Amino acid sequence: xxxxxxxxxxxxxxxxxxxxxxxxxxxxxxxxxxxxxxxxxxxxxxxxxxxxxxxxxxxxxxxxxxxxxxxxxxxxxxxxxxxxxxxxxxxxxxxxxxxxxxxxxxxxxxxxxxxxxxxxxxxxxxxxxxxxxxxxxxxxxxxxxxxxxxxxxxxxxxxxxxxxxxxxxxxxxxxxxxxxxxxxxxxxxxxxxxxxxxxxxxxxxxxxxxxxxxxxxxxxxxxxxxxxxxxxxxxxxxxxxxxxxxxxxxxxxxxxxxxxxxxxxxxxxxxxxxxxxxxxxxxxxxxxxxxxxxxxxxxxxxxxxxxxxxxxxxxxxxxxxxxxxxxxxxxxxxxxxxxxxxxxxxxxxxxxxxxxxxxxxxxxxxxxxxxxxxxxxxxxxxxxx
Ligand code: CTP
Ligand code: MG
Numbered sequence: 001x002x003x004x005x006x007x008x009x010x011x012x013x014x015x016x017x018x019x020x021x022x023x024x025x026x027x028x029x030x031x032x033x034x035x036x037x038x039x040x041x042x043x044x045x046x047x048x049x050x051x052x053x054x055x056x057x058x059x060x061x062x063x064x065x066x067x068x069x070x071x072x073x074x075x076x077x078x079x080x081x082x083x084x085x086x087x088x089x090x091x092x093x094x095x096x097x098x099x100x101x102x103x104x105x106x107x108x109x110x111x112x113x114x115x116x117x118x119x120x121x122x123x124x125x126x127x128x129x130x131x132x133x134x135x136x137x138x139x140x141x142x143x144x145x146x147x148x149x150x151x152x153x154x155x156x157x158x159x160x161x162x163x164x165x166x167x168x169x170x171x172x173x174x175x176x177x178x179x180x181x182x183x184x185x186x187x188x189x190x191x192x193x194x195x196x197x198x199x200x201x202x203x204x205x206x207x208x209x210x211x212x213x214x215x216x217x218x219x220x221x222x223x224x225x226x227x228x229x230x231x232x233x234x235x236x237x238x239x240x241x242x243x244x245x246x247x248x249x250x251x252x253x254x255x256x257x258x259x260x261x262x263x264x265x266x267x268x269x270x271x272x273x274x275x276x277x278x279x280x281x282x283x284x285x286x287x288x289x290x291x292x293x294x295x296x297x298x299x300x301x302x303x304x305x306x307x308x309x310x311x312x313x314x315x316x317x318x319x320x321x322x323x324x325x326x327x328x329x330x331x332x333x334x335x336x337x338x339x340x341x342x343x344x345x346x347x348x349x350x351x352x353x354x355x356x357x358x359x360x361x362x363x364x365x366x367x368x369x370x371x372x373x374x375x376x377x378x379x380x381x382x383x384x385x
Contacts (some may be wrong), residue, residue, distance in 0.1 A: 039097065044068060047063075050082065086160070111194045116158060120189070126150060241293040250364075258365050265369070316367070331348050
C-alpha cells in the first residue's frame, strides 16, 4: 500500500498572494489539484493533505473528487506538517510531495516508487546547472565539484516505518531538517537519488506563477456582392458566429465570417503557425460554405497542441454597413463560448470608414484582430480542467 503526503500547510509568504499559493489558480485549476490528480492517477492508496486550519474550508472541496484523500492539520514548519501526516499514514511506502510543485509528472511518481522498491528510498533530484560554493562571511571557503552537486526536489519516497522512526528521533532531539532526505539521511542511511525533471519546479515567488505570454495579429477583408452580381438569397452576414441582418451580402467560399477569419489568423500567428489559407485552402471543396466557427475550433486545437491558450482578444471591425452596435454583446458572448474565455476579456469595436475607400463605399468589410495567448502551464501532465 502506498500513502502520499502532500504538504500544503504553508502560508505562501514569499508568493505574497492574499490566499495560500497552493490555492492559487493556474489555467483555471488550483495549484494543489495538479498534484492531487497526478498522484491519484498513479495508484496512491491514500493521500494525506496537510493544511492550516484557516485553509481547511477552501481545501476540503478540492479533495471531494478523490475518495482516498483526506486532510491532516499542518504544523508550524514543513517538517512538523509532514510528521503529523506520517503518524496517520497507513501505507508501507510513503511518498512526500510539496503541493507547491504542481508539474510533477507520472514518470517522476513511477520512478520514485520504483526507486523505493529497489533501494529503500527515492529522492527526486537534478544535477546542478550553476556552480555552487560553500561560503562563510561572504567568502568562498570551498567549491564542490559540480558533478557531485544536485538540487533536491519532491517527491521523496521511503518505507513509512523507517521515515517515521527517523522523524521521531529528530523530534526527540529537537532537530530541524528542511526535507525528508535530511531526516532519513541523518538517522537511517544515505538516501538514494533518482533523476527528476526541470519542469517539476517549486512555485515560490509571484513570477513563478506567471505564464509566458505571446501575441498575434490578424486581418481579413471580404467584399460585398455588388448590385446585380447575383448575391445568394439571404439577408444576413455572419460575424463572430452571429447572424446579423444585412442588405448587403459578403462574398465568400466559406460562410464569410470575416471576423472569425481575422481572429483565426491572429491565433495561428501567436502560435507561430501558418495562416488560414494554408490550413483551409479556398481551392478545397471541403471548405465550400464551411462554418467558420468549426474552423476556429480546429485552429484552437492546433494552438493548444503548441501548449498555448487564448487569454484575451481585441477586435476592430471596419464596416460602413450594417450597423453593428446592437450586435456587439451577442458577438462577445459567442466568442466567449468559442474561445472559452470570459466575455470581459474580449473587446469588439466597430466603426465606419467615414465613407472613405472600399469600406466607406460599402464594397466590403475589414476586420483587425489582436490576441494574447498564454502558455499552458502544466504542459507535461494530462489533467482534465
Ligand atoms: N508547508 C507545509 N507546512 C508548513 C510549511 C510549508 O505543509 N508549515 C508546505 C507548503 O504548503 C508547500 C511546501 O511545504 O507546499 C514547500 O514549502 P514552501 O515552498 O516554503 O511553501 P510556503 O512555506 O507556503 O511558502 P513561504 O515559505 O514563502 O511562506
Ligand atoms: Mg516555507
